[in-house]
Amino acid sequence: MFPATLARRLAGTVGLFWLVLTITFALIRLAPGDAAALLVPPSATAAEVARTRAELGLDRSTAVQYARGAGATLRGDLGESSSLHVPVSRAIREALPVSLGLGAASLLLTFLIGVPVGLFQAVRRGHASDRLLTVATTAVYAAPSFWIALSLVALFTYGAAAWGLPPSMRLPAFGLHTPGAELHGWSALVDLIRHAVLPVGILAAIGAAGIARYARSSVADTLQADFVRTARAKGASSARVYFRHVLVTVLPAMVVLFALSLPGLVAGSIFVESVFAWPGMGQLMVNAIIARDYPLVMGATAVYACIVIFANLAGDLVLPVIDPRRRA
Amino acid sequence: METAAAGLLVAMAVAVILVPLLSRQDPLGIGDVLALRLLPPGARDARGVLHLLGTDRFGRDLFVRMMLAGRISLAVGIVGSLVAAALGTILGAMAAWLDGIFDRVAMAVADALLAIPRLVLLLVCASLWRPGVTMVVAVLVATGWMGVARMIRAEVLGTRALPFVDAAVALGAGRWRVLWRHALPNALGPAIIAATLGVGNAILLESGLSFLGLGIQPPEPSWGNMIAGGRDLIVAAPWVAIAPGLALIVTVLACTLLGDAFRDRLAGEAAVSLGDRA
Numbered sequence: 233m234f235p236a237t238l239a240r241r242l243a244g245t246v247g248l249f250w251l252v253l254t255i256t257f258a259l260i261r262l263a264p265g266d267a268a269a270l271l272v273p274p275s276a277t278a279a280e281v282a283r284t285r286a287e288l289g290l291d292r293s294t295a296v297q298y299a300r301g302a303g304a305t306l307r308g309d310l311g312e313s314s315s316l317h318v319p320v321s322r323a324i325r326e327a328l329p330v331s332l333g334l335g336a337a338s339l340l341l342t343f344l345i346g347v348p349v350g351l352f353q354a355v356r357r358g359h360a361s362d363r364l365l366t367v368a369t370t371a372v373y374a375a376p377s378f379w380i381a382l383s384l385v386a387l388f389t390y391g392a393a394a395w396g397l398p399p400s401m402r403l404p405a406f407g408l409h410t411p412g413a414e415l416h417g418w419s420a421l422v423d424l425i426r427h428a429v430l431p432v433g434i435l436a437a438i439g440a441a442g443i444a445r446y447a448r449s450s451v452a453d454t455l456q457a458d459f460v461r462t463a464r465a466k467g468a469s470s471a472r473v474y475f476r477h478v479l480v481t482v483l484p485a486m487v488v489l490f491a492l493s494l495p496g497l498v499a500g501s502i503f504v505e506s507v508f509a510w511p512g513m514g515q516l517m518v519n520a521i522i523a524r525d526y527p528l529v530m531g532a533t534a535v536y537a538c539i540v541i542f543a544n545l546a547g548d549l550v551l552p553v554i555d556p557r558r559r560a
Numbered sequence: 561m562e563t564a565a566a567g568l569l570v571a572m573a574v575a576v577i578l579v580p581l582l583s584r585q586d587p588l589g590i591g592d593v594l595a596l597r598l599l600p601p602g603a604r605d606a607r608g609v610l611h612l613l614g615t616d617r618f619g620r621d622l623f624v625r626m627m628l629a630g631r632i633s634l635a636v637g638i639v640g641s642l643v644a645a646a647l648g649t650i651l652g653a654m655a656a657w658l659d660g661i662f663d664r665v666a667m668a669v670a671d672a673l674l675a676i677p678r679l680v681l682l683l684v685c686a687s688l689w690r691p692g693v694t695m696v697v698a699v700l701v702a703t704g705w706m707g708v709a710r711m712i713r714a715e716v717l718g719t720r721a722l723p724f725v726d727a728a729v730a731l732g733a734g735r736w737r738v739l740w741r742h743a744l745p746n747a748l749g750p751a752i753i754a755a756t757l758g759v760g761n762a763i764l765l766e767s768g769l770s771f772l773g774l775g776i777q778p779p780e781p782s783w784g785n786m787i788a789g790g791r792d793l794i795v796a797a798p799w800v801a802i803a804p805g806l807a808l809i810v811t812v813l814a815c816t817l818l819g820d821a822f823r824d825r826l827a828g829e830a831a832v833s834l835g836d837r838a
Contacts, residue, residue: 251672256684263688363561367813370820374760374812376767379787379805386798445820499677503768507791517680518772521687529684537675544675 241548245541252537253305253530257298260526310534311527315520320531323516328535330408331512334501337432339493342439347486349440350447351474357452365444372441378503380434385507388430403430406509431504439493439500446489447482454481484555491547495540562821568814572807576630579623585609587625588779590618598797613803616786617793622803629781630807636693636776637763637815640700644762645755647701648708653747655709656716657739667713670706678703682765686774696775700762708754715747722746749826757819760812767808783808 276284290297304311310320349365356362372380389405391397404410404427415423454460455478463473502514509515513532520528580587595606596619604610613622651670655663673681685699719725720743728738763783769775770784778785783804790801 248668248671248675251668252675255669255672256676259684259688366561367817370816371809371813374764374816375809376764376771376784376787376805378768378771379801379808382787382791382794382801383798383805386794386802390795390798449824495677499679502679502683503771506772517683521683521774522772524687529687533676533680533684536677536680540675540677 238549241545245545249537249541252541253302253534254298256530256533256537257301260530261294261297263526305534310531313520313525313528315523315525315528320528323528324513324531324535327511327513327516330510331501331505331514334428334431334435334505334510334512335496337428338435338439338501339490339496341432341436342443342493343486343490345436346440346443347447349444351451351479353444353448354451354455355474357448357455362448366448369441369444372437373445375438376503377434377438377500378507380438381430381504381507384430384434403427405430408510427508431501431508431510434504435501439496443489447486450482450485451478454478457481484551487550487554488547491543491550494543494546495536499536562818565814565817565821568810569818572630572811572814573634576627576634579627580631583621583624585621585624587620587628587781590620593619595619598793598800600797601799601803613806614797614799616789616800617797622786622800625781626783626786626804626807629783629786629804630811632693632776632780633763633766633783633808634811636696636700636766636782637759637811640697640762640766641704641755641758643697644701644704645708645751645758648705648754649712649744649748649751651705652709652712653716653739653744656713656720657735657743663713666709670709673703674706674710679765679768682769683772683774686769691774691777693776693780696766696769699769700765704758704762708751708758711750711754712747715750716743719743719746753819753823753826756822757816760815760819763808763812763815 292300301311308321310324312318313320313323316323349369353362353365385405388403408424408427409415409420410423410427413423460473460477463477468476499514501510501512502518504510505512505514506518513535516528517532519525520532596615597617599605599611599615599619601612601614601622602610603614605615609621611621611623613626615621616625651666655666676684681703682699685702686695689695689698716739725738725742728742733741766775766782767784767787770782771788773785773788776782776785778789786804787801790797790799790804793800
């Protein structure tokens with residue numbers, strides 16, 4: 233991409249991010265009810281409510297509040313969380329790595345499982361195995377993540393104990409670590425993996441089902457193309473056709489899908505984190521919303537939007553590199 | 561496959577209407593709690609009544625309650641998706657037809673809203689107003705029009721360049737008549753696909769909202785809040801949380817297979833986004 237186009241694209245991205253923040257600010261200001269009244273005890277007098285309102289800067293006009301908020305955001309100050317009483321940036325900084333780790337592990341598994349399954353389905357299109365896999369992948373994709381989470385918890389945590397399965401098959405239901413256990417090194421890693429099996433597995437299964445569906449239709453379309461027929465007519469083996477011709481053609485779409493899935497890293501885990509009580513961005517967001525902690529909600533939304541915009545930009549920049557047809 | 565999916569959807573719609581009507585059990589009322597609560601699936605209670613999927617903590621039959629919840633969940637999903645697709649179609653077509661400042665502003669707003677993951681946007685909007693059926697439909701529409709708008713805008717822009725549009729204008733048809741009678745009908749393929757696939761997505765999102773307590777409030781049953789209700793009983797009575805999910809999965813499965821069939825038929829490009837679902 234030429235520098236001029238790149239610069240224009242980046243400027244557009246910054247503008248988009250500013251628009252996201254403005255819309256979120258406007259949405260939150262639309263909320264009925266008095267934010268200051270929510271934060272003081274019910275026995276507070278009108279003077280105390282007024283004082284809290286002044287402290288939060290809510291007594292100034294909307295334009296002034298917007299200007300102050302914008303200035304603060306540019307300085308990197310996202311405000312203080314009214315429910316956690318810590319700076320918003322710190323709360324996010326502590327929660328983000330958990331979600332990123334969960335998302336990265338599940339995204340890797342998603343593509344490792346989903347693409348081969350989709351490929352297999354496309355090759356066997358129309359056969360019984362394809363139909364069965366279509367129903368299976370669509371059913372997994374149709375199930376709510378929190379329902380799968382609760383069902384697997386019932387199965388592997390409590391069912392495993394009740395039916396006397398070996399301890400290695402009993403998976404913990406909550407948290408990142410076993411509480412109270414002082415583990416180091418290898419045993420700490422094993423403990424983390426045991427706690428991560430269910431959350432990562434659920435997200436990977438749902439993601440893989442989605443990717444398999446997309447890969448199936450994508451590859452099936454490519455298999456109809458003339459160049460595949462030519463390659464086969466020239467005597468290319470099946471493996472060569474699939475890898476050298478089909479997969480390479482489908483790869484750009486997969487890369488774009490990978491980039492589009494990056495936001496799902498953090499946003500898709502909201503329910504799984506809620507059920508398994510993982511202290512990530514998802515749980516942070518849910519708790520902030522339930523507590524009507526608007527500074528934290530705004531900060532978290534800004535972070536999500538940042539990730540989405542960055543992922544789209546990355547996809548746009550990488551695509552011409554992978555797909556020669558897209559080079560300007 | 562699509563006839564099976566359509567048949568399944570129709571069967572589910574009929575079931576959610578008829579089962580609560582025909583059943584002698586009251587899914588909302590609370591009877592003799594101690595005698596009826598937490599019966600496992602397939603059990604008969606003291607009066608010999610069979611409970612297909614068991615009972616919940618208040619002794620209400622889960623199967624009938626699940627079907628009643630289906631009315632709300634299915635209605636919210638269908639209405640939310642259809643209105644979102646309609647709004648997106650109108651805005652996208654207007655943006656393509658009017659060009660200029662309206663197009664730029666509308667697409668900038670759509671892009672900004674698309675930059676926030678749909679679930680996050682849904683949660684933020686849902687937290688701003690009082691929970692309830694109307695609010696859930698409103699926020700589903702508010703967060704779902706953008707993708708359709710972009711697709712319809714692209715389709716109408718493509719249709720605008722075709723000869724029959726020029727012919728209609730040359731014959732003296734007004735601008736809006738050309739849009740309504742000529743350009744739009746040819747651009748509706750993606751909207752239909754998005755609307756059908758959107759029903760399943762909307763049902764999942766509504767269940768997610770209700771699960772977190774921000775959507776449909778108990779005692780009005782919805783698949784999401786029934787699953788939430790069974791969450792702390794997952795040790796003693798796992799069927800309370802698992803049963804409502806079964807009807808949800810069947811419904812969303814049918815909707816998605818139907819949407820896939822439309823997409824294969826109409827050869828449109830419904831955007832796939834993994835960050836969208838619950």
